[in-house]
Amino acid sequence: MQLTTPLDMHLHLRDGEMLDNIAKCSASTFSGAIIMPNLVPPVRTKEEVVAYKERIMKAIGDERFTPYMTLFFKPSYDKVFLESVRDEITAIKLYPAGITTNSEGGVSGFDVEELRPALEAMSELDIPLCVHGETNGFVMDREAEFVSIYEKLASAFPKLKIIMEHITTKESVEVLDKFENLYATITLHHLLITLDDVAGGMLKPHLFCKPIAKRPEDREALLKIALEAHPKVMFGSDSAPHPKHAKESCGCAAGVFTAPIALQVLAELFENKNASLENLQAFISGNAQKIYALSPLAKTVTLEKKSVTVPSDYNGVVPMYADEKIAYSIKEIKNG
Amino acid sequence: MQLTTPLDMHLHLRDGEMLDNIAKCSASTFSGAIIMPNLVPPVRTKEEVVAYKERIMKAIGDERFTPYMTLFFKPSYDKVFLESVRDEITAIKLYPAGITTNSEGGVSGFDVEELRPALEAMSELDIPLCVHGETNGFVMDREAEFVSIYEKLASAFPKLKIIMEHITTKESVEVLDKFENLYATITLHHLLITLDDVAGGMLKPHLFCKPIAKRPEDREALLKIALEAHPKVMFGSDSAPHPKHAKESCGCAAGVFTAPIALQVLAELFENKNASLENLQAFISGNAQKIYALSPLAKTVTLEKKSVTVPSDYNGVVPMYADEKIAYSIKEIKNG
Numbered sequence: 001m002q003l004t005t006p007l008d009m010h011l012h013l014r015d016g017e018m019l020d021n022i023a024k025c026s027a028s029t030f031s032g033a034i035i036m037p038n039l040v041p042p043v044r045t046k047e048e049v050v051a052y053k054e055r056i057m058k059a060i061g062d063e064r065f066t067p068y069m070t071l072f073f074k075p076s077y078d079k080v081f082l083e084s085v086r087d088e089i090t091a092i093k094l095y096p097a098g099i100t101t102n103s104e105g106g107v108s109g110f111d112v113e114e115l116r117p118a119l120e121a122m123s124e125l126d127i128p129l130c131v132h133g134e135t136n137g138f139v140m141d142r143e144a145e146f147v148s149i150y151e152k153l154a155s156a157f158p159k160l161k162i163i164m165e166h167i168t169t170k171e172s173v174e175v176l177d178k179f180e181n182l183y184a185t186i187t188l189h190h191l192l193i194t195l196d197d198v199a200g201g202m203l204k205p206h207l208f209c210k211p212i213a214k215r216p217e218d219r220e221a222l223l224k225i226a227l228e229a230h231p232k233v234m235f236g237s238d239s240a241p242h243p244k245h246a247k248e249s250c251g252c253a254a255g256v257f258t259a260p261i262a263l264q265v266l267a268e269l270f271e272n273k274n275a276s277l278e279n280l281q282a283f284i285s286g287n288a289q290k291i292y293a294l295s296p297l298a299k300t301v302t303l304e305k306k307s308v309t310v311p312s313d314y315n316g317v318v319p320m321y322a323d324e325k326i327a328y329s330i331k332e333i334k335n336g
Numbered sequence: 337m338q339l340t341t342p343l344d345m346h347l348h349l350r351d352g353e354m355l356d357n358i359a360k361c362s363a364s365t366f367s368g369a370i371i372m373p374n375l376v377p378p379v380r381t382k383e384e385v386v387a388y389k390e391r392i393m394k395a396i397g398d399e400r401f402t403p404y405m406t407l408f409f410k411p412s413y414d415k416v417f418l419e420s421v422r423d424e425i426t427a428i429k430l431y432p433a434g435i436t437t438n439s440e441g442g443v444s445g446f447d448v449e450e451l452r453p454a455l456e457a458m459s460e461l462d463i464p465l466c467v468h469g470e471t472n473g474f475v476m477d478r479e480a481e482f483v484s485i486y487e488k489l490a491s492a493f494p495k496l497k498i499i500m501e502h503i504t505t506k507e508s509v510e511v512l513d514k515f516e517n518l519y520a521t522i523t524l525h526h527l528l529i530t531l532d533d534v535a536g537g538m539l540k541p542h543l544f545c546k547p548i549a550k551r552p553e554d555r556e557a558l559l560k561i562a563l564e565a566h567p568k569v570m571f572g573s574d575s576a577p578h579p580k581h582a583k584e585s586c587g588c589a590a591g592v593f594t595a596p597i598a599l600q601v602l603a604e605l606f607e608n609k610n611a612s613l614e615n616l617q618a619f620i621s622g623n624a625q626k627i628y629a630l631s632p633l634a635k636t637v638t639l640e641k642k643s644v645t646v647p648s649d650y651n652g653v654v655p656m657y658a659d660e661k662i663a664y665s666i667k668e669i670k671n672g
Binding site for chain 2: 322
């Protein structure tokens, strides 16, 4: 099975030692990825985005991989600033304040008039807005509650491309087709697990993420649009490494580390669900290229049906399916 | 504030080293407790229940405390057997198979005719049936789905006292008054937390339990009947110790350890919610004495409003509120 130019449209590469430890897990198999800006402090200036991209390029070494950079949204971004940074970024990521890892400086109200200058400038400059869509309500309701904010933003800024990041609910799936300018990413793990897998048997910290995995009917709704490669839907792993001790502790950090196994497990999932390779190719790359108007570096990943055991950890980061068998492995990666 | 003869109507004391390590956490402050039988192997014979009680008595040393013993329900228990064991037990605990810690040998169907011989014998001998009421459905629905089984059992065996253990949902609260022979225990932690506290911010393994904490409206329903000391409701801590490493690991065991702080935190909760001391006394002892027809050992616990920091652990078991301040502390415990 061959996949060409795989893209991960939502990726956490972190910084410093963690960046150095895990960057190649994505860079070896993907052509490029949208890089999340929620560092400490967040990536908010041209200098910061340029410097972060340089650190990423250093960490990936000789891998052919494009980090599609993003800024951490501030309502005060104006057109002059955005024009100055346009060539360095692919999108801007909006976090509601305090909603996930390193999101303390995010947006705390969604007043359209307050957001108008920044979002209209982004519309004019064709900069997509990636949104972590959760309220601070009850954990199982947060994303569904945020749908009305998506509706408000999508109708107030009809020329703005709004990407609903890592959607997890049927409510998000339902709103996708109601507005031309709404798109979505879906993670690997939200196609596979529900809250049952996180907390239904033993508690599984390595499957704890934000948004939290939801109900079986939510997973079914996500699977449907992913497997049919709905043209407004892209793969975005939200692969989010934390050191093992930060996951297995009395206050476990949110994030599932899927980068090194994402393509293999997607291949298995699409096969098990009788979805076509063509759809997998669209989900993993084609849809994103159209939505973002990208021309990624050519890369061909050949997968073979050969069961392998997933390592216990990658430089101290425990991946999804650690020590478990997965059905596909990567046989060859060719640039070009 | 004085509480007399506090009773914990649902307690896990475990066995071996763990029993020795934590038994006094309950035995020092409570007059007695219903002891869960889900050891490995479960407590299923007269010899086992007698021997387990002896081990408990040894572990509590010179504390004045009654372990109210239970058997692990088997549909094959007949009247001859139950008569032979009647004097050694206070209740029998039914676990659906595989639903929680050490419940593998539980009931896997709820066929009334299959259960009739055992449950009619229990009715005749006035042995209450304590039930862990969860199906094997989606984790947030399991208890609500079990309500129809409670209804079936309560109407098929109208003389059988059925205790809905550690209820967590408004659905369980609603069914309580529909059948004269249904009663319930409520834990401390389910009066305090929702799923938000377990998985809404960081993941908190020490708050992970079965049944899992539910929605805010569920907690409100539980609080209402606890604070008003609804006569069919009793305190049952479900205090369930696990070693720290079994909680902070890649597969965390279910259970919250509340035994050493239960009375203090209940005092604070009832005060904060403007519920009377009389109601707390009924919730912590009076209701249970009437429902189970018990005459517990006299014990008077004097609490004072004096903030203390809860220890990080008790012999390696991390309690609820570890390293946090609670408003009440125990000033004096008097036998008699």
